Amino acid sequence: MKSLEVVLARPVADMPVAADFHVVERETDAVAQGQLLVRVLDLSLDPYIGSRLRGRHLGGAAPTVGGRLPGECVAQVLESKAEGFAPGDIVAGEVGWSEYGVLDAGKARKLDPRAEPSAHLSVLGMPGLTAWAGVTQLAKVGSGDIFTVDAAAGPVGGVAGQLARLLGAKAYGIAGGAEKCALVRDVYGFDDCFDYRVEGWTDRVAEALPEGQTVHFENVGASVLTPMLQRLRVGGRIVLCGLAEHYQNSTPATLPVGTVIGKRAHVHGLVVYDFYPRWAEWIELATPWVLSGQLKVVEDAVQGLDKAAAHFERLMRGQNQGKALVKIAARA
Numbered sequence: 001m002k003s004l005e006v007v008l009a010r011p012v013a014d015m016p017v018a019a020d021f022h023v024v025e026r027e028t029d030a031v032a033q034g035q036l037l038v039r040v041l042d043l044s045l046d047p048y049i050g051s052r053l054r055g056r057h058l059g060g061a062a063p064t065v066g067g068r069l070p071g072e073c074v075a076q077v078l079e080s081k082a083e084g085f086a087p088g089d090i091v092a093g094e095v096g097w098s099e100y101g102v103l104d105a106g107k108a109r110k111l112d113p114r115a116e117p118s119a120h121l122s123v124l125g126m127p128g129l130t131a132w133a134g135v136t137q138l139a140k141v142g143s144g145d146i147f148t149v150d151a152a153a154g155p156v157g158g159v160a161g162q163l164a165r166l167l168g169a170k171a172y173g174i175a176g177g178a179e180k181c182a183l184v185r186d187v188y189g190f191d192d193c194f195d196y197r198v199e200g201w202t203d204r205v206a207e208a209l210p211e212g213q214t215v216h217f218e219n220v221g222a223s224v225l226t227p228m229l230q231r232l233r234v235g236g237r238i239v240l241c242g243l244a245e246h247y248q249n250s251t252p253a254t255l256p257v258g259t260v261i262g263k264r265a266h267v268h269g270l271v272v273y274d275f276y277p278r279w280a281e282w283i284e285l286a287t288p289w290v291l292s293g294q295l296k297v298v299e300d301a302v303q304g305l306d307k308a309a310a311h312f313e314r315l316m317r318g319q320n321q322g323k324a325l326v327k328i329a330a331r332a
């Protein structure tokens with residue numbers, strides 16, 4: 001079967017741009033025993049792919065020039081040579097940037113059909129699991145906590161703040177721009193959101209949280225972490241999740257150790273892979289909230305693989321508003 005796919009056109013040394021990729025047509029692999037032929041519905045674009053393209057990510061090696069770009073997808077099974085899977089099933093797995101693909105059944109997750117398939121790339125997917133791990137397993141957020149998180153319009157930050165509120169905390173977002181802050185406040189329902197692009201934003205945080213926060217969840221890097229650490233209450237918790245502003249350059253992501261000591265802060269490094277064995281637990285907890293609309297992530301989607309490269313460049317520039325996705329086909 002012929003399939004369009006996006007491949008690496010040249011090695012990536014700095015921030016990936018659309019011209020680093022191109023679309024080719026290839027024949028799909030033959031389906032062996034234990035494998036599934038799938039049609040991709042939605043492709044997830046995530047910040048880690050930028051690091052992976054430069055060989056700087058735990059999740060796998062960089063593709064070679066001409067190789068298919070990596071990425072998590074939701075897909076519909078067309079042919080199954082694996083027990084427990086049948087044509088029509090909706091699955092998630094790493095097919096990559098492609099219309100069709102062959103997945104090892106052992107690496108495919110059969111999805112709960114109650115939620116939209118694309119929810120399994122955002123709120124119920126890896127970003128939502130990351131938020132759950134940081135909020136409930138590491139920082140153990142609960143009633144009475146004052147929770148702050150940056151990149152709050154994105155899927156990790158957005159779910160983290162909504163989850164903190166569902167657990168009885170107050171949640172405050174930090175995001176780049178008025179539109180993102182409106183999304184965080186009005187759609188995700190955070191108590192407030194601060195636009196770090198506006199001069200004096202830390203004064204606004206100080207006015208809103210005169211006694212500081214008990215938990216800070218970091219997704220961006222030193223420019224937000226340093227001032228937010230200064231506002232942390234003594235004995236507070238910090239979750240170090242992501243460094244979006246440092247991925248594309250060599251600026252060191254520093255941690256002000258003196259402030260950590262003075263605050264008697266509890267610092268938790270988060271790697272979502274540690275929590276993959278507990279993914280079903282998160283889906284079980286979150287699905288009713290997703291179905292009732294209490295937990296949501298806005299999708300920032302384009303239609304078609306030919307749009308994927310430019311959309312990915314937007315994500316790399318931090319211009320996405322919500323979960324970056326490429327819609328490829330409708331569920332049959």
Ligand SMILES: NC(=O)c1ccc[n+]([C@@H]2O[C@H](COP(=O)([O-])OP(=O)(O)OC[C@H]3O[C@@H](n4cnc5c(N)ncnc54)[C@H](OP(=O)(O)O)[C@@H]3O)[C@@H](O)[C@H]2O)c1
Nearest residue numbers: 047151154155156175176219242243244245270271272318
């Ligand atoms: N530790 C783990 O296991 C794990 C797992 C998943 C994700 N993560 C990390 O969690 C963070 C959030 O992930 P996400 O999928 O929800 O991403 P996202 O929020 O959709 O996108 C990243 C956001 O980072 C912000 N940002 C600030 N400076 C940036 C810069 N120089 N370049 C690009 N982006 C910049 C932008 O939001 P603003 O404009 O609002 O600042 C951008 O929208 C990322 O750092 C990601 O790598 C970590």
